[in-house]
Amino acid sequence: MKTIAVINGPNLNRLGAREPEVYGSETLKDLEDRLTAEASALGVSLRFHQSNHEGDLVDLFGKLADEGVTGVILNGAAYTHTSVALRDAISASGLRVVEVHISNIYSREDFRKHSYTAAVAVGVITGLGFDGYSYALSHLAAL
DSSP states (O other): OOEEEEEEOOOOOGTSSSSSHHSSSOHHHHHHHHHHHHHHHTTTTEEEEOOSSSSHHHHHHOOOOOOOEEEEEEEEGGGTTOOHHHHHHHHHHHHHEEEESSSGGSSGGGGGGGSSGGGGGGGEEEESSHHHHHHHHHHHHHH
């Protein structure tokens, strides 16, 4: 059975409470429950991770690669726009990564319009809310 990791970066543990006008009112648990049901229908297993710490996310990519995870759905949140270390960890892991953003990063502040991680991802989905995660899951499950 394929195993796909869902990695959420800083402040995404605050979904539902954090800027609901930007990120909606659903929580990280709501997202995980939705994806778990979808993964079951697709015949894949999921592993969920969330961290506010850059080093934890960097370490996680090597660990997931060593454990045979087949793909990653990544919302690197603010680290998308700042972390060369995260970009390098993705590249070094060899994992297929789909970058996802709940909000449309291109319609927000200028600093959010650049992604260090997009260049090492197989695709980027932005601005489609939680549906973006579902699309990423379907893609990775089909590979």
